[in-house]
Amino acid sequence: MSLYAIGAVAAQTGVSAKTIRYYESTGLIPPAARASNGYRVYSERAVHLLRFVKRARDLGFSVEQVGNLLALWADEKRESAEVKKLAVAHLEEIEHKIDALQDLRNTTRTLIECCHGEDRPDCPILENLASQPGDDD
Amino acid sequence: MSLYAIGAVAAQTGVSAKTIRYYESTGLIPPAARASNGYRVYSERAVHLLRFVKRARDLGFSVEQVGNLLALWADEKRESAEVKKLAVAHLEEIEHKIDALQDLRNTTRTLIECCHGEDRPDCPILENLASQPGDDD
DNA sequence: GATAGACCTTCCAGTAACTAGAAGGCCAAA
DNA sequence: TTTGGCCTTCTAGTTACTGGAAGGTCTATC
Numbered sequence: 489m490s491l492y493a494i495g496a497v498a499a500q501t502g503v504s505a506k507t508i509r510y511y512e513s514t515g516l517i518p519p520a521a522r523a524s525n526g527y528r529v530y531s532e533r534a535v536h537l538l539r540f541v542k543r544a545r546d547l548g549f550s551v552e553q554v555g556n557l558l559a560l561w562a563d564e565k566r567e568s569a570e571v572k573k574l575a576v577a578h579l580e581e582i583e584h585k586i587d588a589l590q591d592l593r594n595t596t597r598t599l600i601e602c603c604h605g606e607d608r609p610d611c612p613i614l615e616n617l618a619s620q621p622g623d624d625d
Numbered sequence: 626m627s628l629y630a631i632g633a634v635a636a637q638t639g640v641s642a643k644t645i646r647y648y649e650s651t652g653l654i655p656p657a658a659r660a661s662n663g664y665r666v667y668s669e670r671a672v673h674l675l676r677f678v679k680r681a682r683d684l685g686f687s688v689e690q691v692g693n694l695l696a697l698w699a700d701e702k703r704e705s706a707e708v709k710k711l712a713v714a715h716l717e718e719i720e721h722k723i724d725a726l727q728d729l730r731n732t733t734r735t736l737i738e739c740c741h742g743e744d745r746p747d748c749p750i751l752e753n754l755a756s757q758p759g760d761d762d
Numbered sequence: 763g764a765t766a767g768a769c770c771t772t773c774c775a776g777t778a779a780c781t782a783g784a785a786g787g788c789c790a791a792a
Numbered sequence: 793t794t795t796g797g798c799c800t801t802c803t804a805g806t807t808a809c810t811g812g813a814a815g816g817t818c819t820a821t822c
Contacts, residue, residue: 495769505770510809525817527770536755543754547736548729551808561751571750572742579737582730586723592685593719599684600716605709613708614698617680618673632798642799647780662788664799688779 491529494520501538508538516555517541549578628666631657638675645675653692654678686715 498505509528511517517537520528530538540561544554556574560566602612635642646665648654654674657665667675677698681691693711697703739749 493770504810506810507808509771514808525770527817540755543756545808547733547754548726557751557754560748561755564746566746566748566751567744568740568746568748568750569742569744571748572737572740575733575737575740575750579730579733582726582733586726586730589685589719589723589726593716593723596684596712596716596719600709600712603705603709603712605706607704607706609701609703609705611697611703611705611708613705613712614694614703617684617694618677618698619680630799641781643781644779646801651779662799664788682779 491531492535494528494530497530497535497538500535501542503538503542511538511541511551514551516551516558547578548582553578628668629672631665631667634667634672634675637672638679640675640679648675648678648688651688653688653695684715685719690715 492500494505494508497503498508501508503511508517512519517534520530520534523529537558540558541554544557545551549557553574557571560571560574599613599616602616604612629637631642631645634640635645640648645654649656654671657667657671660666674695677695678691681694682688686694690711694708697708697711736750736753739753741749
């Protein structure tokens with residue numbers, strides 16, 4: 489069985505060495521085995537685990553959510569429905585964020601369209617920002 | 626001219642007292658005047674400034690960007706074009722975020738659609754997360 | 763054997779933008 | 793006078809890392 493130092497694992501997984509140590513320190517992943525010189529060593533299995541973490545993080549799951557997914561992953565008796573529940577909740581979060589950002593984009597766009605953008609100081613964007621309260625609260 | 630205590634300003638602007646103090650401590654807004662008992666007091670003008678900050682934050686400008694906008698707001702010789710540049714850059718940021726989130730949503734949705742979500746342990750979501758590297762890097 | 767460079771270790775601090783809480787002062791009303 | 797609510801400052805926690813310092817280790821080269 490091949491073993492890897494932290495730098496090699498970082499290169500393989502796309503998770504930086506710093507971040508791997510950080511994940512270990514927070515308990516997201518189990519403590520790595522150590523060589524006689526104190527260096528961390530990782531098995532294929534440990535690398536696989538980190539890859540799982542990376543994929544889930546790339547999909548926008550929070551570190552806490554990844555922890556939950558890892559527990560389900562490790563649990564032979566897990567129910568598919570539980571994982572699906574997490575994923576659906578996550579999807580809803582994403583959709584809320586998209587909605588909020590689209591509102592933001594529209595407002596910002598409108599503001600920009602009103603602005604002549606010239607060499608003069610009168611600026612509808614600043615005027616709007618400074619305008620009376622309650623306009624959109 | 627009416628003066629307000631920090632709590633009243635918080636109620637008027639929607640910015641919490643804690644956050645107002647925080648903005649002062651970071652230099653985003655100038656230090657408030659003080660009453661003889663040491664309490665902060667705010668003029669209409671100061672309230673107006675805070676309202677500006679709130680609106681810009683609500684539009685998703687970072688605190689640093691708000692600082693730039695405040696400087697332009699205060700600057701009688703400002704050019705409308707400069708403000709517009711900030712706003713356009715901000716709009717582009719928002720659009721990038723929306724694109725990234727939409728990709729995320731699509732991937733997550735596909736994952737969920739593949740999952741039967743039943744009482745059995747086999748789960749395509751976990752399998753996908755654990756799958757071979759390089760699939761989407 | 764010495765030394766250089768790349769790698770590893772730990773620990774501390776900083777990022778963004780607040781928020782929570784502790785400990786205590788001030789003020790108005792009953 | 794005491795109660796409650798507001799105000800003050802200071803410290804620390806949040807999320808998910810990242811940067812840097814100080815130092816040990818390994819490998820290759822001279």
